[in-house]
Amino acid sequence: MKKIIQFIKQVVSSHxxxxxxxxxxxxxxxxxxxxxxxxxxxxKQAPEMVDTFMVCCMTLLGIDSITGIWKSFDNKKGETK
Numbered sequence: 001m002k003k004i005i006q007f008i009k010q011v012v013s014s015h016x017x018x019x020x021x022x023x024x025x026x027x028x029x030x031x032x033x034x035x036x037x038x039x040x041x042x043x044k045q046a047p048e049m050v051d052t053f054m055v056c057c058m059t060l061l062g063i064d065s066i067t068g069i070w071k072s073f074d075n076k077k078g079e080t081k
Contacts, residue, residue, distance in 0.1 A: 021060045028057030 010018045032054045039046040 025057050025060035
């Protein structure tokens with residue numbers, strides 16, 4: 001139980017190493033896959049919002065890699081200029 005609470009704290013805090021955008025994107029992707037499998041098995045049509053939800057999840061996953069452009073790169077310790 002302590003590990004779950006620690007994980008949630010790391011997700012919502014900045015600079016913890018765990019990206020909340022990535023976590024939300026992956027959870028959304030799994031949810032979308034689950035809905036699509038359910039609808040395929042039971043022969044129902046997926047709700048119209050699944051498309052929009054899937055685009056939002058893909059955007060969260062893509063933005064996480066794009067924001068890395070603006071992160072500063074640390075020089076190796078001991079390196080001379």
